[in-house]
Amino acid sequence: MKFGSFSVSLSVKDIQKSKEFYEKLGFDSMGGNIEHNWLIMKNEDTVIGLFQGMFEENILTFNPGWDQKAENLESFTDVRDLQHELKSKGISLLSEADADSEGPASFTLKDPDGNIILVDQHR
16 A cells, blocks of 8 residues: 655644744745645655644645655555555545545544544645
């Protein structure tokens, strides 16, 4: 099972302060829109997302179809196929992608400790 790129999506209280903090740790902005309260930052292969007011808890995020540079992969496992495989293994999902759709879609689940996992395909 290939989930694509990995990042941690952080729920932050003040996106500007968080941006400045992570810049001091060597992260650079690589995407997002700080005026819309979200920003993607990178330090080598480590990617974090900063999100103010969009969700309550931190989220583990996987992006099928992308590598760690957010560049499109030639081949990848579609989010609907991943969803089907997880469900066939008895894993409950919090939200599901429309199995009959194509292109961008996502689903969410929780691990045994209550951590939210987002599988979010952008293409």
